[in-house]
Each structure stands twice: as C-alpha cells, then as structure tokens.
Amino acid sequence: MDYLSVVVALVVTIASIAIIHLLTRANKPCPPNLPPGSLGLPVIGQSLALLRAMRGDGGSRWIRDRIDRYGPVSKLSLFGTPTVLLAGPAANKFTFFSSALSTRQPRSVQRILGEKSILDIHGADHRRIRGALLEFLRPDMLRTYVGRIDGEVRRHLEENWAGRPTVTVLPLMKQLTFDIISALLFGLERGAARDALADDFTRMLEGMWAIPANLPFTAFSRSLKASRRARRVLEGITRGKKASQLLEHGNGKASSNSNSDLITCLLSLTDDQGDQLLTDEEIVDNAMVALIAGHDTSSTLMTFMVRQLADDPVTLAAMVQEHEEIARNKTDGDQALTWEDLTKMKLTWRVAQETLRIVPPLFGNFRIALEDTEFDGYFIPKGWQVFWTANVTHMDASIFQEPAKFDPSRFESQTMSAIPPCSFVAFGGGPRICPGIEFSKIETLVTMHHLVRQFRWKLCCKENTFVRDPMPTPLHDLPIEIKQRTAP
Template identity: 80%
Template sequence: MDYLPIVVALVVTVSSVAIIHLLTTRARKSCPANLPPGSLGVPVIGQSLGLLRAMRSSTGDQWVRDRIDRYGPVSKLSLFGTPTVLVAGSAANKFMFFSSALALQQPRSVQRILGEKSILYLHGGEHRRVRGALLEFLRPDMLKMYVGRIDGEVRRHVEENWRGRAAVTVMPLMKRLTFDIISALLFGLERGAARDALAGDFGHMMEGMWAVPVNLPFTAFSRSLRASGRARRVLEGITREKKAGVLGHGKASSGNNDLITCLLGLTDERGERVLSDEEIVDNAMVALIAGHDTSSILMTFMVRQLASDPATLAAMVQEHEEIAKSKADGEALAWEDLGKMKLTWRVAQETLRTVPPIFGSFRRALEDIEFDGYRIPKGWQVFWTANVTHMDASIFQEPAKFDPSRFENQSASAAPPCSFVAFGGGPRICPGIEFSRIETLVTMHHLVRHFRWKLCCKENTFVRDPMPTPLHGLPIEIEHRTSSA
C-alpha cells in the first residue's frame, strides 16, 4: 500500500491548521480592544460583494437596515479591502461631518481619474484653502448673475430635445443639460465640437469611476483613465488660454467670469495666486462630476415622481404660471423669481430625502478615535448612509410617504440636526447647493409649464451603480400643454 499520499495529506492538513492558528493568534494579539461588534469577513473581499449586489438590486437600504438590526448602529465589517466601521443615526452623521479626526476617503480609482490635488483628498488647512477658492465662484452676488445664463441653456435644451417629441428618455437628457450648463458657467466653453467631444469623454470617464482599478486595455477603468486624460488636456488648454487673458488684464476681467477664470484671478495678501494650474484643473474635474450628477439625478426623479402625483404637479404648475404672468413674453427668469418657487424646492427636498443621489460615503480615521463607546483604529474606514435617517420613522413621520409639506417649516421641525443629509453637512457640506437649486428650479419651471407626461414602463424601479438610475433611463410619453402657449 502506498502511504505517501496519506502522509502528504496529513502534513498539509497539520500545516494548514498550524498556519491558521498562528494567523488567528497574531490577529487576536494585534486586533485593538473594544472594537464594534461584527465580522471583517473573508480577507480582501469582506462584505463588499454583498453590498454591491444589494445596491444593484435596489435593496442597499435593506442591507444596511438588516445589519443595524443584527449588530446595532455601530458595527465593524470590511469594504473594498479595508477594515470599516458602519455608523448610523443623526449623532453618527454629526460625528462624520464634524470630527477633525476623520478625513474624506474615496476609492483609489476615483483619485487616479480626478487627480491628486482635488478637494476630495485634502484635509485641514489645505481643504479650507481650496474650498474657500471654490466658494468665491459661488458667492450670492455671482449666483444671481448665473440665473439668466442657465435659463438660456434650459430654453435651448427644451426646444432641441423636448418640443415636437412624443416620447423622450429623461435621464440622458438631464445629464446632457447639466453638462451643458456646467460647461458654459464653469469653463466658459461655448456650444460646438469642443463641448461635444468633452461630453463624450466625460461619459466614458464616469463609466470606470468606481470600477476595480486594473489598468488593462479591456477594462472599464482603463477606458476611464484614457477619457480622463483627454478631458484633462481640454481643461489644461482652457486654463492656459484664460491664464493668458488674466495676466494680460492683470486680473479676472468681468462679473461673468467662469470658474477657471475666477480661480486664476484669486491671490493672497502677498499677491500670489491661491491655486496652482494643477489644482485648478483637478478641482474643475471634481466640479464637473459634482455639478453634473446630483442635479441631473434630482431632476430625473422629480419627473418620475410627478408622473404619478397629479396633485403635486398641479400645484407646481399653478406656482410657475403665476411667476410667468409677471414676466414679459420670452423674458428670462431672474434671481427674484426663484424665491417664489417655494413649493418646487420642497418637492426637490422631498425627492432628495426619498432618493438621495449619494447612497453614503467614507471617511478615514487619522488617529485612534472613539464613537458611541467603541474604538475606531487609525487607518480604518468609517462608512455612513443617508437613508438611515431619511427613512427613520422617529425622525420623519411615515417616511415612505412622499410629502413635500414636511419641509414647509423646518425651523419648527422636531428632526434633530444632521438628519436630512442629502448634501452632506459640516465643513464638507456640498458648496454647490445653491448652484444645484438654480439649475433645478429653472429647469422644472420650463418643463411643468409646457409639458405633461406619463411613464412608459409599468415597472417603476431604480438601481444604484453607485448612483440611482431609473429603469431604462426613465422613458416617458409627453404632450404639450396648450394653456402655456
């Protein structure tokens, strides 16, 4: 009888047991005390596949709730190869937004595509410097001047893509509209071949933004990197051109400056430029992503909601017809008109509550910190999701019900701070909230006054990958309203 296979199998088995025991013992010795409950799961993979599957089947919120039911509002797991702590609730949101011991964390793929110098990866004083520069472009006096230009872009978009059509697909149209608005106001890029080429590169760039960062020719990440390189070269060219203009005039030249011109013209007390060319390009890339996705998703899901909510739609039509009566024929909307669109913005806020564009985000612990009695080790990720508080019945009564009136008098609301977090919060709250508000209100003004619509798909669902996307991009049948001629 040949005993060699048996001996080999025995040796392998004993060795495996010994190695597993050694690794487990070391892990226990090195594992910090007082960690949250939960499991890190299989090395590297952890719970990543489970979360991604849930998001793509539109059950991501249930996946998070099941975990909270099992372990409580603070638990440990492993996501995307990194030990992670999931935190939930309004106190957790406040901790995420205001703790100086946490830095924003993004997948490495995003960093490689958008650049190393963007606001997404800066912390402390560097973050405040870049954020302050961006906010110069978004000052109230600047925003007031953008309303008419945005109104012009929306009117052209409606004429070219909605009028005379029997059916449209909403999400790609909203994405192109917000891209056109951003191209005009952020980069000063006029309509034409250059803008169209940048739009194509931008679409390819987005496809690999959250892909596995494997740079092989056939991967989505590789295609995204190449598209990012082309887009970056366009923005570098725009920056050089506008830099020559700024240097020629000694400063940014007018109140209608785009973002790049505005950033080029900023100087400190010593007369030195606040941002380098690389920082301007990297943050222009981020502004392109941020301004494009949130607004286009919000407007798409507002159209989706209004298709099955005739009472809300009728009230919005009335609001916008009253505004139109005060305008001369063909006169563009002005800043003062936006203040009269109170119902429309409440509908937008309720849409953001029920379908937040950002499922959640990560922070990285810069040092050992404690939350809710548990230790979070330095270098670990901390993960939060918006829907934990958005759909909490103790905060928002009947959370599954679409009810814009819950935002009528927020100061009197019993909702604790950091409960409605569609735009984040704290020092990193989205600096483009008002810009997004202008885009949304102006667009909905023209849509609800001139069209009525119904959904083409009986199945009214959406998935996240990672942003929410309605089934087939939300195709709708449209007809023109004759009362608003």
C-alpha cells in the same frame, strides 16, 4: 495578453496580497473593542457584495440588513480598506463634525479625480480651496448665473423635447446639466471638444466605485483612461485661460471677466504675496469634482422629480399653479427668470427636497480617522475608513413618519424644526457640506419652471424601480410620453 492570462494574473495577485495580509495581521495585536462584524476577504472585503446590492435594489436593503444584524455601528472592509459603518443622526453628526475624521474617498475615486481635490484634503488646504470655490459661488455671482442657465434650459427644451412624442429623461437631463456646467464652469462652447468631454465624463463615472485594479476589461481601467483624456482637455483650457490673463496683464488691462467661468475665477485669485492662490493641478482636480457635483446630482434629482410628478397629479397641479403665478406677475415683458422669481418657488424646492430624501443621489460617503477615536463606545483605529449613508436616516420611521410616502410638506419650516439635526443629509453636513447647493437649486428650479409650464407627460414604464451605478438610475432611463401643454 489573452483573457485567461488576465484571470490567472488577477488570481495570483489577489492570493499573494491575501497571504501577505494574513501574515502581517497575525503579528499585530487586535485593537480593543472594535465594532462587531467581519472584514471579510483581504482586499475584496464586502466591496463586491455592496456593489451588487447597489445595482440590485439600490443598496438600501443591504445596509438595513447589516444594521439589523450588527447594529448601527459595525466593521467591514470596502475598496481595500478596513471600514466602520455608522448609522443614525448622532452618527451623522459625529461624522460631519469630529476633528478626528477627515474626508476620504475610495482609492478608485482618488485616482480618477486626482489627489488635490476638495474631497480628499483637510486643514488649511481644505479651507483655502473651499474658499476659492465659494468665491465663484458667492450670492451676488449666483444671481448673474440665473439668466444664463435660463437660456440654456429654454434652448435645450426647444431642441430636445418640443414636438416629440416620447423622450428618455435621464440622458436628456444629463445633457442639459452638462451643457450648463460646460458653459458656466469651463467657458466651453458647444462643439466637438464639449462632445468629447461629455463622452469621457460618462465613461469616467463607470469606475468611480470599483476595486482599484487597473486591469484590462475592467470598469476601473476604462474610467482611468477616460479620466486622463478629460484631464488633458481641462489642462488645455486652464493653460489657454492663463495665457489670456497674462496677455491682458502684460498689456496693462484689468481682466473684465474674472468670474465668467470657474477656471477663470480660480486663476484670478491670489494670495497675500500676489501669487496664484491655487496651483494648476489643484484647479484641474477641483474642476473634475465640480464637473461631477454640478452635473450628476442635479440631473438625477430632476429625473426623479419628473418620475414622481407623472403619478402625482395633486403635487403637479400645485407646482403648475406656483409657476403660472410667477409668469403672470412678470410685468417687464421679458419672460426670462430672475433671482427674485426663484425665491418664490418654495413649493417646488420642497418637492425637490422630498425627492432627495427618498432617492438621495449620493448613496453615502467616506471619512478617514486621522487618529485613534471612538464612537458609541466602539474603537475606530487611525487610518480606518468611516462610511455613512443618507438613506438610513431618510427612511427612518421614527424621524420621518411614513417614510415611503411622498410628502413635500415635511420640509415646511415648522415641520423641519421638529426633526433631529443631521437627519436630512442629502448634501452632507458640517464644514464640508456641499458648497454647490445653491447652484444646484438654481438649475433645478429653472428647469422645472419651464418643464411644467410647457409639457405634460406620462410614464412608459409603470415599474417604479431604480438601481445605483453609482448614481440612481430609473428603469430604462425613464422613457416618457409627452405632449405640449396648451396655455391657460
């Protein structure tokens, strides 16, 4: 099919859907007291406008302009579904804690990640799968991961940073976090299989937030194909580990490494009847989610920390002091980091939190109304999406004074106690708050420890801009000049 035929087919499809939509809507009574705003064109709605804005200034101005026009509650249509945009701490609290709402990803995300992921289930199934994931992320297990992550970071810096005059930060951070995730979540060693999975993963992300039209030449179509390839890899890993476990059990051996990686851990969990707690499909779908959650958010955070520290010598000096003191106080002769070392990196984590406040990796997220409900006097019909964004409260001057100013002291405990609940929402909130917060924290603290002790850097591009696609991406992926730091 040539390009013109594809365009004609697309136009005819959209026109047909629009006519059906208008005829159907004409026979339906309008619900009372809907929020202000417009649903826009059928199917398309405001999706293209939002995506253009995200790839322009990150989308923040588009959201602020909409709030200025309609107020903190408004209706629109995103990714083919009627949607209510909510803004502010009270709206965040309602979104995170209301029993009338459940998580709902755009159809494009559902098709790419799978129907059985923790992002799109609720009730008993959500509790079951979340509990299974938290088994891998127990505090005692997290302690054992510190040394393995430390080794991955050391190797990565030696191979990709040391001795080079310039590096491009974002792709290197993505490579690092992908290597960590591959080892700890999938037990996948370096080689051709890991490289192929990394390529498919990158293509998979391109169509996560897109109109779910599976037509040639679209980002969504490319992402679906990459998703199918990535899924086949994870299905193969799952089958292999399951066979190994069955062989061990058949030989009368107890598995000695049931928590060595996420898939092995999930396969080892059983219910009260001794049956596998999660189906293979649930394991693969949630491994896909973990791949994104553990890879993209951490790599984005660390990239923007590097960007901030390049122009912030005061904060950088304080961080260097913190990490040098930790290194000096290690008396066992082994410089590998431990869990106890990470608990001393309080300033570094405040710097990370302030970076997350100004540039949250997750622009926003969706819920779905399980029943008719209302917020702030406005009616939200059953089946409609609810859309919240982190940036609205993060950059609210009535909550965070001088919100554009980088100030890690905001996250000192006495300062945060004065902030309204559900104002800082970089990790979401409520029963569905990100289960991988501590894992991401370990990745970030270990990486920044070695980075600030080994290198100094300056930006190659002074323009301080970024776009979202859908994660924040700095100009040219943040190229920097680096120099090896001399020991104090």
